[in-house]
Amino acid sequence: MTACRRIVLAERPKGKPTEDNFRLEEGELPAPGEGQITVRTIWLSLDPYMRGRMDDAKSYAEPVAVGGTMEGAGVGEVIDSRHPGFVPGDIVVGRTGWASHALLAGASARKVDPALAPISTALGVLGMPGHTAWVGLNRIARARPGEAIVVSAATGAVGSVVGQLASLRGLRVVGVAGGAEKCRYAEQELGFDACLDHRAADARALAEGIRQAAPGGVDIYYENVGGKTLEAVLPNMNTFGRIPLCGMIAWYSGQGVADAMRVPALWRTILVRRLRVQGFIIFDHDDSFGAFLEEVAPLVRKGRIRYRESVAEGLENAPCAFLKMLDGGNFGKQLVRVGPDPAGT
Amino acid sequence: MTACRRIVLAERPKGKPTEDNFRLEEGELPAPGEGQITVRTIWLSLDPYMRGRMDDAKSYAEPVAVGGTMEGAGVGEVIDSRHPGFVPGDIVVGRTGWASHALLAGASARKVDPALAPISTALGVLGMPGHTAWVGLNRIARARPGEAIVVSAATGAVGSVVGQLASLRGLRVVGVAGGAEKCRYAEQELGFDACLDHRAADARALAEGIRQAAPGGVDIYYENVGGKTLEAVLPNMNTFGRIPLCGMIAWYSGQGVADAMRVPALWRTILVRRLRVQGFIIFDHDDSFGAFLEEVAPLVRKGRIRYRESVAEGLENAPCAFLKMLDGGNFGKQLVRVGPDPAGT
Numbered sequence: 001m002t003a004c005r006r007i008v009l010a011e012r013p014k015g016k017p018t019e020d021n022f023r024l025e026e027g028e029l030p031a032p033g034e035g036q037i038t039v040r041t042i043w044l045s046l047d048p049y050m051r052g053r054m055d056d057a058k059s060y061a062e063p064v065a066v067g068g069t070m071e072g073a074g075v076g077e078v079i080d081s082r083h084p085g086f087v088p089g090d091i092v093v094g095r096t097g098w099a100s101h102a103l104l105a106g107a108s109a110r111k112v113d114p115a116l117a118p119i120s121t122a123l124g125v126l127g128m129p130g131h132t133a134w135v136g137l138n139r140i141a142r143a144r145p146g147e148a149i150v151v152s153a154a155t156g157a158v159g160s161v162v163g164q165l166a167s168l169r170g171l172r173v174v175g176v177a178g179g180a181e182k183c184r185y186a187e188q189e190l191g192f193d194a195c196l197d198h199r200a201a202d203a204r205a206l207a208e209g210i211r212q213a214a215p216g217g218v219d220i221y222y223e224n225v226g227g228k229t230l231e232a233v234l235p236n237m238n239t240f241g242r243i244p245l246c247g248m249i250a251w252y253s254g255q256g257v258a259d260a261m262r263v264p265a266l267w268r269t270i271l272v273r274r275l276r277v278q279g280f281i282i283f284d285h286d287d288s289f290g291a292f293l294e295e296v297a298p299l300v301r302k303g304r305i306r307y308r309e310s311v312a313e314g315l316e317n318a319p320c321a322f323l324k325m326l327d328g329g330n331f332g333k334q335l336v337r338v339g340p341d342p343a344g345t
Numbered sequence: 346m347t348a349c350r351r352i353v354l355a356e357r358p359k360g361k362p363t364e365d366n367f368r369l370e371e372g373e374l375p376a377p378g379e380g381q382i383t384v385r386t387i388w389l390s391l392d393p394y395m396r397g398r399m400d401d402a403k404s405y406a407e408p409v410a411v412g413g414t415m416e417g418a419g420v421g422e423v424i425d426s427r428h429p430g431f432v433p434g435d436i437v438v439g440r441t442g443w444a445s446h447a448l449l450a451g452a453s454a455r456k457v458d459p460a461l462a463p464i465s466t467a468l469g470v471l472g473m474p475g476h477t478a479w480v481g482l483n484r485i486a487r488a489r490p491g492e493a494i495v496v497s498a499a500t501g502a503v504g505s506v507v508g509q510l511a512s513l514r515g516l517r518v519v520g521v522a523g524g525a526e527k528c529r530y531a532e533q534e535l536g537f538d539a540c541l542d543h544r545a546a547d548a549r550a551l552a553e554g555i556r557q558a559a560p561g562g563v564d565i566y567y568e569n570v571g572g573k574t575l576e577a578v579l580p581n582m583n584t585f586g587r588i589p590l591c592g593m594i595a596w597y598s599g600q601g602v603a604d605a606m607r608v609p610a611l612w613r614t615i616l617v618r619r620l621r622v623q624g625f626i627i628f629d630h631d632d633s634f635g636a637f638l639e640e641v642a643p644l645v646r647k648g649r650i651r652y653r654e655s656v657a658e659g660l661e662n663a664p665c666a667f668l669k670m671l672d673g674g675n676f677g678k679q680l681v682r683v684g685p686d687p688a689g690t
Binding site for chain 2: 058059060226230239245246247248251256257258260261262263264266267268270271272273274275276277278279280281284
């Protein structure tokens with residue numbers, strides 16, 4: 001048996017989640033069964049999609065049960081293995097949940113090479129968020145050199161990779177982020193052509209800012225947020241534009257939903273400008289993970305794609321960090337350091 | 346000089362158009378210049394898109410000017426020609442506008458073969474509406490046998506062809522139309538698997554009707570109307586469904602816009618079910634007209650694709666017929682008989 005601490009869903013949120021929705025529990029894990037491994041979590045990933053799992057609503061995945069461990073991916077060290085592919089000491093990424101230790105099916109875990117990059121990147125730029133960026137840009141939006149793209153949540157784990165990949169491919173990149181510091185970072189460190197602060201503008205002013213930053217119009221809007229940013233981008237969309245719909249964090253907890261724009265104006269823009277709006281979920285694209293890693297890992301190693309992490313210390317601080325992230329309080333990929341990293345990253 | 350009667354836009358409508366927005370004028374056409382032909386209009390086409398041209402709003406085409414002739418396509422007889430490709434007596438289709446006679450660039454007119462089918466079909470099943478149906482189904486929705494499709498405005502010029510083509514291809518076809526008579530026609534004459542009356546149901550009941558008519562869910566929603574029908578279809582959409590967005594007649598004159606559904610619920614459905622919504626305009630697809638005609642003309646000749654026409658008599662009745670059509674008062678392709686048809690159809 002292995003002692004284990006975990007964060008469970010204490011109750012479903014009503015609108016905006018609070019710390020009361022979570023509870024820290026202690027328990028024990030049984031020894032691994034045939035084909036299983038026991039993992040000591042080092043890094044836990046916090047991602048906007050987790051907000052959806054807290055609700056009891058039909059979605060692409062089952063909701064977390066009340067009393068159940070919060071779902072999520074983590075990077076950890078194998079401490080016991082009954083799977084032939086893993087030995088203690090291996091570093092893996094898998095669906096550990098918000099927990100200090102997890103029992104995983106070996107078949108569901110993926111080995112992480114600590115020589116490739118800091119192991120935390122397997123949850124960010126070289127993990128699900130980076131892969132999401134790559135799929136949305138290539139497979140969904142089918143970005144072409146010379147086009148202009150607007151990226152919302154521009155300094156987040158997904159948006160920052162979208163913008164940098166697009167820039168490397170010869171697109172004009174306009175970010176939208178919350179706050180002057182993030183915008184400066186996007187322009188100066190990530191190489192975006194421009195980045196607009198949605199906190200400093202209403203939808204109309206933001207629309208005008210986008211018009212000036214992309215004077216030839218917008219060919220791709222990489223949608224992570226919904227809300228005011230969507231409203232501001234729409235009038236700037238070019239004929240035959242594409243909107244890969246990846247997330248809508250502004251609306252996840254119900255704020256702004258009741259007075260959001262109505263469908264007719266959106267529908268008219270899609271029709272008149274012949275736009276393509278396409279929702280996608282990264283789980284449908286596992287087949288391309290290898291191609292993604294092959295392309296992007298070298299770019300990260302050479303520093304041509306940069307990343308930034310927000311680290312919360314200790315599993316017990318995961319709820320607070322998660323709530324902050326939902327309000328845009330993170331800066332880059334949000335992680336929780338759950339245990340010591342043997343690689344020292 | 347040729348005497349000419351025409352319907353002009355007297356004033357822009359405020360919301361729902363009325364007969365006062367139109368005016369009949371008499372005038373004269375000059376003789377054709379080099380490369381031009383003079384056409385005597387026989388059949389005028391009335392189409393929902395014309396509603397958009399009456400507004401002074403940015404769209405894919407310029408609005409009709411106040412005092413200008415209402416735009417539209419007509420089939421007519423060449424009565425004078427200074428274009429080598431046409432001689433008097435030829436039947437052509439072109440953008441005559443709402444007028445008894447028109448001066449057209451020969452290069453913009455297309456000859457119609459009266460032996461192929463009644464010449465009025467060049468405005469319907471074998472013209473722009475039929476081509477629109479074909480493009481939306483094949484190129485935009487990429488329909489596959491075994492899928493289920495919902496078609497709104499199911500007995501209209503576009504919807505009736507969408508449903509019949511889909512049925513011939515092995516899709517399950519559910520129509521939505523206004524009134525029991527149209528629904529009966531769609532099921533009994535057009536061979537739809539089911540057709541639901543949107544006048545007899547609110548959005549919730551309509552959604553339940555669609556659920557029963559397409560128990561495996563809906564893979565394609567061919568969107569012609571917006572409004573309540575869109576709301577009813579959305580909860581029935583299957584993962585990876587497609588919505589070719591062809592029109593939104595329910596919202597063209599502003600009715601229902603102020604209390605239409607808001608974007609967040611739509612956005613969530615698109616994201617969670619990974620839908621693809623794509624606007625399209627037939628003018629972008631001229632290159633495929635030949636392929637369309639080659640496939641569909643024989644089907645019409647063999648009676649495997651049926652069509653129905655609503656005919657208004659006389660140019661002066663075009664406004665009234667147009668207003669009626671916007672409220673769904675037509676039954677099949679809406680035409681105006683502007684002058685005698687030499688083929689007697």
